[in-house]
Amino acid sequence: MGPYQELRMLTLQGICGKSPATASAFLAHERPEYLEAEASRSLDLGLLEVAKSTDSPLPLLCLRCRLSHPLEAWLKATFNAHHERHGIELKAMASYALDDEGALTIRRSKESTADFTYSVISSLPKGPTSPFSAEILRSFDPALCGLPHWARLKIQSNNELKAYFKQHGLLLISDWALLRNSSPRRVQEACQAHLRSSATIESLIALHSGFKPLYDLAKQEFKALTGKSSGWQPGLEFLQQLDPAQEPFNTKERLLAIAKAIRQLLTGSANQSLDQSLEAGYEPVTPSSASSDGPEPAALKVLIDAALERAMDNLLPAVMQKEAIKFSKDEGRKLAFELYGQGLSQRDIAQQVKHEQPWVSKLLDEKRRSTEIAIAAAIELKRWPEFISCGKSVEAAERLVNALRNHLVEPELEGDIPPLRRWVQQYINQL
């Protein structure tokens, strides 16, 4: 079954193929060469021309079938890359992109429907349109890029899907933002490793360096016009200005190819990039070793433990009271804190409360809370001669706070419950 007569769509069983008989009949009569052909740009454009010049919904139905395939491929690739860590569901993702059931009519308003033709979808008011394929087709400009690319660009900027991903700790970054925020060094590295193109690396870097200032201007105008920060796409004028010697289509294809190469370069490194780099530079040290000199470690430990206890008693009740208000909404929240108090790892907590690990991590917010407590304790300790250097030296201040934080969240001996977890356990037990 060819791509122009099989519609990939979401059903109760998952993503399945549907072959509308009307589409096959149309192709058999009008365009038999499409029946078994592989999808191609020239075939896409041929069908689009027919769709534009007729009142029949059938050519457009064939194009709807066609674009459902790259959408499905994008959804599956994204799902495969992230579902284990973030718990995203393919069905939920598909509900935003593969919601076209192949109907020959489309809703124009609450009261009226009309034939699903090109002229009808072109006349619909701007804004999100359902099904998503109508939104893709009505905004598609073949002078700028191919239909599969356009489908991918549109799904990347789908606000509802973005919101769904955000809930699961994922951020969709558009190709344009990715290009804007990549250095020439990264572009060169990405193109050398992942781009097979007739264009030279130098010409791609030159294209990229011209893109940045134009993008900033265009983005500013777009924001002023629409009030939105996302959804911008380069138009004909932009692409012509960027490279007057080239067809806009070629320019856009080259930009998209660079963006794809950057994405390939980032694969594997991005998932561990930002949050792990935030952790970098913290080496475990004991609080006693962070003092410059002076009394015995045992005496220092008394000072440190007392300061940490006071800081926790001062800061945590308000935090936990806020959390406790939400316990009735989701029992998992209380259970997560209980298990945390018992010393379970975040992975084990996630399994027991039936949420993903990022949800647990965000709920417990251990790093931010332990840092705030450590800073409060360090401010108190700074008054003692042994810790006075913490007010004068960057290194000493960081060393003390890191050590205190480490002491708060790491057990001193195997099987011990660290102070922060112990405090949470006591609080939960009193509820």
Place this chain on the structure above:
Amino acid sequence: MTEPVTPLEALTMPLGAVELPESVQWNSPRVLAIAALKEVLASQKAALPLGPSIDAEEEGRLLSLNRFALQLVTTGLAADQIAIDKSVWMQESTAPQLLLAAQVDEENDVVVFTGVLTSAEFISLARSANPPTEIIIIDTNEFKGGVERLLTLVQLLDPAAIPRLPLKTSPYKAQRSVIAIADWINGQIDEVLGQSFGANLQPLSVGAFRTNIALRFISLPDNNALALVSIPLGLADGQLVSGLAAETCIERFVLQMLATGSNPSSPDGLILLLSASIDGDLLPNGLCISACQGSHTQQQIAEDNTKIEFNFSGGTELINVSLGFPGSNDLVLPPLQLPG
């Protein structure tokens, strides 16, 4: 044939990312970053004053957080580099103490505070980048510690602990104008030594002073001290600093340069003495001093030393003195010259 790499379509939201409401129209990445910073500060129990209260969103404007001068720089969430306007770094009076990097995703209204550089860390990176333009490009991964580092430094440190270090009139940079040692006898100290290095001059016309000074210098012939120039030095975040910046350092030491000679109006020798600020303290291990005059080079690296002393007797060839410390830029004095 190798498998094609799957392009990464979505980025994991970093821990500690601040999500701002999508309903608000944010005019620029800086506006988003300031809103996120305010949200972080509001979540802290300790009230940390953030200023200025008006026009903080203006591009390039320095912020003040708990009495620290803060430069806020933004870039995209997936960015690998960040552009920093160096104009504020050209004068000591406007140079920030801390540089905070925010990675902003305008499409999702998310801000991640990547980390902080202290003035000394920034200067070190900026000097190695050394671009001719007004913009310095720094890799985002040079910023460490997230917003937690910012909160740690501004709450624990005394503001004087992080000096304002200018890029232009660098206290570390070699100045090529020659310093005439004979001027010291007349109570004159070169502007470069005085302003850039914070050097103090002590003319030694009184015998009692000379005797007192003589006790500190091993190689000083009796009563031959004519003028003493002292440069306060210190280590700030592992960087060699001098003058005022050295006063707040934990590890402080001093380079004393003593003009000597039997003729009170014309010095014919120079003794260099590097010692800890407090008598008897050890110099930081690894601290290196080298001095050369023509082919005569003296160099020593401190290793449990309380002092290091070099002696130069006569000759009009230039005396070049420099200090180094592992991980720090070298501190190079302008060339010194004895009279012929």
